[in-house]
Amino acid sequence: MEQRESGIFPLEDALEMVLFFDSSGVISYGNRIAQEKLEYGDDLQGTPISEIFPNTFRIEADQVVSEVSFGAEVHKLTAYRRNLTCFPVEARILCSRDCPGMYICMANDIIEKEFLNKEIEQVKSEAEEALKVKSEFVANVTHELRTPVNGILGNVRELLSEGAAGELEPSLRLIERCCGDMNKIINNILDFSKLEAGKFTLEPRKFHFRNMLDYVKSNHSNKITEKGLDFFVTVSPQIPEYIIADELRIVQVLGNLLSNAQKFTSIGKITLEAVQTARVNDKIELFFMVKDTGIGIDEKDKEKLFQSFSQVDASISRKYGGTGLGLNICKQLVELMGGKIGVESEKNRGSIFSFSIWAGITEEEAKAPAVQPVFDSFAAAGDMEEEKLFDARTYGTPENLSALKKNLSKLILCVEMKNWEKAEMFMETVKQLTQGAPREIGRVVLRLKMAIQKENYDKITAEFKELDHFLQ
Numbered sequence: 344m345e346q347r348e349s350g351i352f353p354l355e356d357a358l359e360m361v362l363f364f365d366s367s368g369v370i371s372y373g374n375r376i377a378q379e380k381l382e383y384g385d386d387l388q389g390t391p392i393s394e395i396f397p398n399t400f401r402i403e404a405d406q407v408v409s410e411v412s413f414g415a416e417v418h419k420l421t422a423y424r425r426n427l428t429c430f431p432v433e434a435r436i437l438c439s440r441d442c443p444g445m446y447i448c449m450a451n452d453i454i455e456k457e458f459l460n461k462e463i464e465q466v467k468s469e470a471e472e473a474l475k476v477k478s479e480f481v482a483n484v485t486h487e488l489r490t491p492v493n494g495i496l497g498n499v500r501e502l503l504s505e506g507a508a509g510e511l512e513p514s515l516r517l518i519e520r521c522c523g524d525m526n527k528i529i530n531n532i533l534d535f536s537k538l539e540a541g542k543f544t545l546e547p548r549k550f551h552f553r554n555m556l557d558y559v560k561s562n563h564s565n566k567i568t569e570k571g572l573d574f575f576v577t578v579s580p581q582i583p584e585y586i587i588a589d590e591l592r593i594v595q596v597l598g599n600l601l602s603n604a605q606k607f608t609s610i611g612k613i614t615l616e617a618v619q620t621a622r623v624n625d626k627i628e629l630f631f632m633v634k635d636t637g638i639g640i641d642e643k644d645k646e647k648l649f650q651s652f653s654q655v656d657a658s659i660s661r662k663y664g665g666t667g668l669g670l671n672i673c674k675q676l677v678e679l680m681g682g683k684i685g686v687e688s689e690k691n692r693g694s695i696f697s698f699s700i701w702a703g704i705t706e707e708e709a710k711a712p713a714v715q716p717v718f719d720s721f722a723a724a725g726d727m728e729e730e731k732l733f734d735a736r737t738y739g740t741p742e743n744l745s746a747l748k749k750n751l752s753k754l755i756l757c758v759e760m761k762n763w764e765k766a767e768m769f770m771e772t773v774k775q776l777t778q779g780a781p782r783e784i785g786r787v788v789l790r791l792k793m794a795i796q797k798e799n800y801d802k803i804t805a806e807f808k809e810l811d812h813f814l815q
């Protein structure tokens with residue numbers, strides 16, 4: 344043993360157990376760790392290998408017989424201590440090249456590894472179970488919520504369509520809108536939980552690309568133009584008439600980005616652009632941009648935008664509402680469609696949300712020679728226009744005064760029509776446009792805002808006159 348330790352076999356301090364045995368199965372050397380683990384002393388030498396690994400070796404007619412192959416292969420074996428308790432090992436058994444009839448068994452105790460593996464397995468299965476329970480719970484609750492919401496919505500719509508609402512019509516319209524918003528939130532939570540649980544599947548099919556964009560446009564143009572914003576949609580002529588993709592999900596992502604653009608923009612315009620950026624065999628890459636001239640996003644906040652439940656700050660969620668789920672869902676959907684989503688933005692100067700996806704093309708389209716993508720000049724919105732918008736936000740410039748007048752006249756029209764919600768929206772824009780105005784104007788704006796909130800018509804008219812006087 345001494346000789347092996349100090350000479351050609353420096354194995355005494357090896358981290359794994361090393362056992363030498365001969366063709367009759369008798370151990371001729373066991374290093375320190377083997378003695379410790381197997382709870383033998385020097386008497387390990389002379390012990391049959393079949394006592395240490397009774398399930399693997401047996402001695403027949405003074406010859407060792409092995410159940411496992413000799414060589415580099417790693418086997419999972421059970422090693423027995425002197426007191427007959429056992430533990431799992433990973434072992435390799437080799438024949439000595441220099442000394443025929445001599446074998447080496449190198450074994451690692453894997454009891455800790457096995458224990459940790461079991462723990463990991465258990466934690467994993469518990470987590471999977473918890474996720475399953477959670478998504479089932481979310482699916483059930485959202486389904487249960489949807490039923491009464493749709494019940495309310497149905498009844499309200501019936502009352503409205505019968506024309507029997509009378510004085511109650513504004514309240515019923517409000518209930519109708521609230522139910523619509525509630526349904527949007529429920530759908531977002533459902534999508535989010537499905538995506539999180541990896542249960543979301545895309546449903547690609549052939550559809551008319553421009554019709555899809557027209558649908559998106561018509562869904563949003565009213566809300567955008569009602570706010571006094573311009574809305575442009577442009578499509579690169581290169582995009583085929585029909586593509587194969589999940590139309591519903593593209594509409595959902597575009598819808599979310601456009602709703603955000605409209606929500607966070609009070610002056611200027613919103614643009615939606617679509618181009619084809621690449622083609623590989625029967626697949627094309629499409630690139631979409633939703634550009635607004637709204638409140639913009641701080642550099643430091645950009646990273647957290649796409650995380651779930653993330654809103655830039657609490658004041659934004661109070662002022663504009665929302666769950667902070669929309670962009671996270673968009674990101675997951677875009678990634679499922681093989682693309683990426685990103686944002687470029689500057690505080691108070693607007694934002695550009697863009698994403699790419701891969702879509703299939705029809706057989707006829709695939710046969711046609713690929714045309715090199717022509718990039719439309721996206722950023723050609725023009726610095727001049729950007730500057731004009733910036734001036735409109737700076738109190739006292741001619742652009743600012745004209746935007747103020749435009750918004751005030753819309754505001755008063757909403758008041759006349761008792762459309763308080765829209766009046767509040769225009770009031771918000773007026774407030775933004777008078778930031779930096781002399782203090783007396785600021786005070787009138789504040790009083791006007793309060794009067795609108797209280798729906799006090801006389802007070803509104805008085806404050807409005809005063810404001811108009813200042814602006815003249």
Ligand code: ADP
Pocket residue numbers: 599603604607635637638639640648653654655656659660664665666667668669670671694
């Ligand atoms: P929410 O449903 O709350 O709007 P989103 O995930 O769609 O959730 O958006 C998260 C946050 O990102 C918003 O609360 C807002 O702070 C910011 N954000 C999104 N789009 C815009 C935009 N066009 N302009 C400015 N901020 C935006």
